[in-house]
Amino acid sequence: MRDFIGYGRQIPKVTWPNGANVAVNLVVNYEEGSEYSFDRDGENDVPVEAPYDFPADTRDLSRESMYEYGSRAGIWRLMRLFDDLDVPCTFYACAEAFEKNPEVAKYARAAGYDLLSHGLRWNEVWRYTRDEERQNIRRAIESFERTWGERPRAWYCRYGASVNTRELVVEEGGFVYDSDAYNDDLPYYIPMGDHRQLVIPYSLTYNDLQGDKSPSLFADYITRAFDELWREGENGFPKMMSIGLHPRVVGQAARANALRQFIEHAQATGKVWFARRMDIASHWLEHHPAS
Numbered sequence: 001m002r003d004f005i006g007y008g009r010q011i012p013k014v015t016w017p018n019g020a021n022v023a024v025n026l027v028v029n030y031e032e033g034s035e036y037s038f039d040r041d042g043e044n045d046v047p048v049e050a051p052y053d054f055p056a057d058t059r060d061l062s063r064e065s066m067y068e069y070g071s072r073a074g075i076w077r078l079m080r081l082f083d084d085l086d087v088p089c090t091f092y093a094c095a096e097a098f099e100k101n102p103e104v105a106k107y108a109r110a111a112g113y114d115l116l117s118h119g120l121r122w123n124e125v126w127r128y129t130r131d132e133e134r135q136n137i138r139r140a141i142e143s144f145e146r147t148w149g150e151r152p153r154a155w156y157c158r159y160g161a162s163v164n165t166r167e168l169v170v171e172e173g174g175f176v177y178d179s180d181a182y183n184d185d186l187p188y189y190i191p192m193g194d195h196r197q198l199v200i201p202y203s204l205t206y207n208d209l210q211g212d213k214s215p216s217l218f219a220d221y222i223t224r225a226f227d228e229l230w231r232e233g234e235n236g237f238p239k240m241m242s243i244g245l246h247p248r249v250v251g252q253a254a255r256a257n258a259l260r261q262f263i264e265h266a267q268a269t270g271k272v273w274f275a276r277r278m279d280i281a282s283h284w285l286e287h288h289p290a291s
Contacts, residue, residue: 006184012288014186014238020273021233022226023240023280024266026089027202028078028113031122032071032248033100037064045122067248071101074251079107081256085263089245090277092118092156095143105147114276116179117144117152126162134168141172154277156180156202170195177281185229185239187284189291196290200240200281207244208255215258218250222262230269240280 016023035045038059045063054060082089091108093115098105109115119125120140125133141151153176155169161180169175170192177187177198182205189196204210206222222243229239243262245251250259266272275283 003183003190006188007186011237012186013236015287016233016238016273017275017283018273019271021230021238021271022266023238023273023275024226025240025242025275025277025280026082026087027242027244027277028075028089028091029118029244029246030071030075030091030093030097030104031118031246032067032075032097034094034096034121034123035067036123070246070248070251071097071104074247074249075104077251077253077256078245078247078259079111081260081263083111085260085267087263087274088113088276088279090114090116092116092244093144093148093152094118094122095120095140095147097122098147099143102147105144105149109148112276114278115144115148115150115152116154116156116277117141118156119158122158124159125157125165126160128162130164130168133162133164134172137168137172141174154178154200154281166190166192166197170197176278176285179277185241187240187280187288198281198285198290200277200284201242202244203242204244206241208246208250209244215254218255219258219261223265226262226266226269226272230271233271242277 036043038044043056044054044060091113095117117140120136120143128136144152151174153174155175156179157165165180166178169178177200179200179202181199181201182203184201187198187200190199206225208218226241229241232239250256
């Protein structure tokens with residue numbers, strides 16, 4: 001059932017660690033190597049730099065190389081940036097992407113980042129039958145256990161979940177929360193039979209794939225959002241902010257510079273909690289348990 005009310009006027013009294021006004025979660029969508037490609041799917045994937053589309057029956061090598069940039073160069077630029085500014089991040093990782101470049105998984109886990117499963121591949125789960133989706137969840141878990149070294153404890157689908165996804169995630173067990181929603185600035189619970197599923201909403205609004213890709217506009221957009229959320233927190237209503245990042249996009253030097261500018265602004269403003277997504281989930285479970 002759809003919920004158009006949410007918290008409404010009864011916004012929870014949130015106290016983030018150290019009295020932060022905003023909890024900022026940097027999300028690295030690590031997908032390179034798991035996208036659709038003509039050589040194995042008979043179709044080219046879409047979200048890349050170039051607006052030109054090859055004919056449907058033709059392999060697009062240039063488009064494939066734009067994805068490769070993310071795993072060859074972009075991801076390492078981002079992780080150097082996070083190390084330099086001492087901020088954590090969450091990996092929304094596709095299992096097959098880590099299989100293509102396991103060194104990324106090894107480095108990210110050693111750096112203390114947390115893992116959320118972005119599925120086996122970067123594909124639309126609504127194309128699956130219920131049993132096919134169940135099998136892909138299991139295969140993704142087994143893959144992450146090999147590359148990351150442990151199973152993921154959270155879930156998020158490409159574009160959107162199927163009508164079966166949340167039930168299957170709860171059925172599988174072992175997942176603390178899912179992020180298959182965009183409908184709030186705070187975590188919440190949703191009843192799933194006798195279970196209360198924790199949902200940590202994501203955002204496609206504060207995302208490097210959204211709108212104009214100019215570095216200055218990206219920095220301005222997320223900075224304005226942070227400043228407004230910070231003001232709300234200062235007035236007694238702290239929120240969370242998810243910033244979606246893609247190595248093939250923000251991993252380009254100009255956009256990485258814009259991201260650096262934003263992080264430095266937030267750090268200089270103060271009263272901000274740069275947190276992994278599981279940190280936010282754990283905090284919410286402790287301070288706002290399911291009723």
